[in-house]
Amino acid sequence: MAEKPIKKAAGKEKVADPAKVSIDEATRTMLARAQALGIETVFDRAAKMKPCNIGAQGTCCKNCGMGPCRLPLPKGGMEGEDTRKGLCGATANTIAARNFTRMIAGGAAAHSDHGRCVAEVFMSAARKEGDAYRIKDTLKLLAVAPHFNVATRVEVDGELLDRDTDEIALEVAEKALAEWGKPEGELAYLKRAPDVLYNKWKNSGVLPRNIDREIVEIMHRTHIGVDQDYKNLMKQGTRTAIADGWGGSMMATDLQDILFGAPSPLQSEANLGVLKEDHVNIVIHGHEPVLSEMIVAVSQTPEMIEYAQSNGAKGIQLSGICCTANEILQRHGVPLCGTFLQQELAIITGACDAMVVDIQCIFQNVANVAKCFHTKLITTHPIAKMEQESVIHIEFDEHYAIEDAKKIVKLAIDNFQNRSADVMIPSQKASQIAGFGVESIEYHLGGTFRGSYYTLNDNIINGRIRGVAGVVGCNNARTKHNEGHIEVVKELVKNDVLVITTGCNGIACAMEGLLTPESAGVYCGPGLAEVCETVGIPPVLHMGSCVDNSRILLAATEMVKAGGLGDDISKLPVAGSAPEWMSEKAISIGHYFVVSGVYTVFGVTLPIAGAPVFQKYLFETFEEMYGGMWDLEVDPLKHARKMIAHIDKKRAELGIDRARERVMVDMSTRREMAG
Ligand code: SF4
Ligand code: MSK
Numbered sequence: 001m002a003e004k005p006i007k008k009a010a011g012k013e014k015v016a017d018p019a020k021v022s023i024d025e026a027t028r029t030m031l032a033r034a035q036a037l038g039i040e041t042v043f044d045r046a047a048k049m050k051p052c053n054i055g056a057q058g059t060c061c062k063n064c065g066m067g068p069c070r071l072p073l074p075k076g077g078m079e080g081e082d083t084r085k086g087l088c089g090a091t092a093n094t095i096a097a098r099n100f101t102r103m104i105a106g107g108a109a110a111h112s113d114h115g116r117c118v119a120e121v122f123m124s125a126a127r128k129e130g131d132a133y134r135i136k137d138t139l140k141l142l143a144v145a146p147h148f149n150v151a152t153r154v155e156v157d158g159e160l161l162d163r164d165t166d167e168i169a170l171e172v173a174e175k176a177l178a179e180w181g182k183p184e185g186e187l188a189y190l191k192r193a194p195d196v197l198y199n200k201w202k203n204s205g206v207l208p209r210n211i212d213r214e215i216v217e218i219m220h221r222t223h224i225g226v227d228q229d230y231k232n233l234m235k236q237g238t239r240t241a242i243a244d245g246w247g248g249s250m251m252a253t254d255l256q257d258i259l260f261g262a263p264s265p266l267q268s269e270a271n272l273g274v275l276k277e278d279h280v281n282i283v284i285h286g287h288e289p290v291l292s293e294m295i296v297a298v299s300q301t302p303e304m305i306e307y308a309q310s311n312g313a314k315g316i317q318l319s320g321i322c323c324t325a326n327e328i329l330q331r332h333g334v335p336l337c338g339t340f341l342q343q344e345l346a347i348i349t350g351a352c353d354a355m356v357v358d359i360q361c362i363f364q365n366v367a368n369v370a371k372c373f374h375t376k377l378i379t380t381h382p383i384a385k386m387e388q389e390s391v392i393h394i395e396f397d398e399h400y401a402i403e404d405a406k407k408i409v410k411l412a413i414d415n416f417q418n419r420s421a422d423v424m425i426p427s428q429k430a431s432q433i434a435g436f437g438v439e440s441i442e443y444h445l446g447g448t449f450r451g452s453y454y455t456l457n458d459n460i461i462n463g464r465i466r467g468v469a470g471v472v473g474c475n476n477a478r479t480k481h482n483e484g485h486i487e488v489v490k491e492l493v494k495n496d497v498l499v500i501t502t503g504c505n506g507i508a509c510a511m512e513g514l515l516t517p518e519s520a521g522v523y524c525g526p527g528l529a530e531v532c533e534t535v536g537i538p539p540v541l542h543m544g545s546c547v548d549n550s551r552i553l554l555a556a557t558e559m560v561k562a563g564g565l566g567d568d569i570s571k572l573p574v575a576g577s578a579p580e581w582m583s584e585k586a587i588s589i590g591h592y593f594v595v596s597g598v599y600t601v602f603g604v605t606l607p608i609a610g611a612p613v614f615q616k617y618l619f620e621t622f623e624e625m626y627g628g629m630w631d632l633e634v635d636p637l638k639h640a641r642k643m644i645a646h647i648d649k650k651r652a653e654l655g656i657d658r659a660r661e662r663v664m665v666d667m668s669t670r671r672e673m674a675g
Contacts, residue, residue: 570627
């Protein structure tokens with residue numbers, strides 16, 4: 001039986017037991033400090049408030065004023081005919097499917113609206129409206145332009161000449177922005193998928209038309225009295241998830257790469273120990289890199305460093321939480337301060353002079369924690385403000401990006417001398433190598449002159465690498481912080497499965513030291529260890545933020561293109577996982593993985609258990625339609641083993657299962673010889 005993660009503080013309120021709610025020592029130390037200071041965090045709130053059982057099953061409907069209608073599963077499970085109904089007659093399947101598709105809509109909206117924001121900044125840069133943003137990565141621009149049907153060469157007097165990059169950028173910006181609301185056609189990027197997959201979508205009638213329309217249509221269909229067929233609802237859920245993964249998210253990633261540079265591997269550090277007592281600490285949190293890029297640039301200027309020194313600090317230390325952190329990590333090596341569940345704890349160190357937040361995954365309670373210290377909490381986005389009066393709002397405007405960034409950095413510096421509590425920074429931090437884009441994986445596996453995914457495929461075919469797993473997603477306060485992430489990933493690499501990661505899983509792996517080439521020798525099976533040591537890569541490749549899950553789709557597509565492993569993503573020996581998911585974005589990501597052909601396992605819970613027929617549809621029928629399907633496994637070891645079993649099933653279907661045995665014999669013989 002699982003240990004109870006709760007203890008009683010001084011015989012009164014229930015609070016979290018630090019030793020039982022996180023595997024991370026720095027987190028435990030800071031949580032204990034928070035409790036000693038009487039400051040409440042998410043861990044304590046989770047101890048006090050239990051989740052609603054009916055909501056957790058996905059069968060609570062509040063889509064009209066006659067509800068909420070609650071349809072829990074009968075104790076002991078469903079026997080006989082399922083007669084449960086809401087007031088309007090909605091069945092458990094309809095209610096669960098409506099809730100699930102609304103989660104997809106929420107997630108797709110978050111990713112895609114982020115993408116739109118980036119596209120607007122991209123347009124501003126293409127028009128050269130200000131000094132802050134310029135097209136940085138012209139190679140990526142030239143690679144992306146054809147996917148929008150934008151020509152990169154032009155015929156002049158019968159001669160084919162390179163087109164002016166400013167002109168290309170402008171046309172890409174116009175075409176990209178149109179993807180959110182174009183009146184006809186289909187999303188431009190869909191044809192980047194393998195042909196077999198594209199045709200599957202086409203034949204199933206799920207090609208997204210434009211991004212906004214698909215999201216709006218979910219809200220319409222789930223209104224009372226509209227779509228009352230769980231299969232038809234999921235058809236729209238599928239269309240919307242594709243619009244996210246192969247649309248809004250993929251454009252966000254591409255346009256960010258063009259503006260700020262495609263990532264390439266670099267060294268950094270992770271965990272609360274990256275904060276520095278004698279520096280001005282600015283912690284950046286959220287998801288959009290457009291402002292944080294400017295904060296990075298401004299904080300490195302001699303003017304700001306001298307200003308910090310004149311205020312008694314040795315310098316300025318930037319670090320990040322959540323995916324803004326991953327964005328500036330992968331392009332600048334800015335260290336990761338922590339995962340989603342550590343955001344309050346960064347302030348509890350007493351060393352955070354400013355926390356700058358943009359959008360998504362930001363606890364409103366950080367404002368209350370900041371008030372207990374000198375920390376300035378600064379919101380920056382017009383769509384993400386907080387009601388607490390102590391919060392400072394400095395609205396970011398791309399036309400004045402440098403001025404806005406300077407204002408924020410100065411505010412943090414001015415606050416350095418106001419530290420009110422003893423500073424207590426945990427010593428824990430780990431080294432990491434991050435910044436693996438689709439392009440840099442190609443380079444690392446193939447070298448400058450023969451960069452390709454052939455080498456990866458070869459190593460899968462010869463059995464050194466058993467398969468590839470995308471392990472991504474959040475923390476969830478209903479489960480032990482980082483335990484699922486780390487146990488799943490360690491079990492995978494131990495079994496020669498190469499892991500690619502994004503989001504908070506990437507941060508958790510960094511904190512655990514799994515993002516170093518040296519970790520291969522410690523944690524990996526012999527085949528994967530050999531490849532990592534030969535090529536000099538970690539066994540877990542950090543590919544960036546939540547929107548960068550689109551990089552995983554494209555990496556899988558490159559594997560299909562490189563040959564030898566079938567003609568579709570669903571044929572590859574790959575699997576997906578989100579061991580500690582919590583956000584609606586994770587549901588959208590999970591679903592676009594599934595309908596791209598990837599078997600995808602979630603941990604913690606899935607809000608569908610109250611509708612067994614609908615659950616079976618997601619867990620089984622989807623495999624017949626798209627080759628990928630959902631699964632739920634709470635136990636991390638079983639979770640990883642299910643993924644490995646799926647990878648083995650795919651290896652057998654490809655006829656490469658025996659090759660592994662041959663290689664394993666060779667390896668063990670070699671080990672015996674060495675021993
Ligand atoms: Fe109840 Fe139907 Fe209204 Fe939902 S839409 S709250 S099931 S009456
Ligand atoms: S930040 S969505 S908690 S991964 Fe992207 Fe982490 Fe999940 Fe937010």
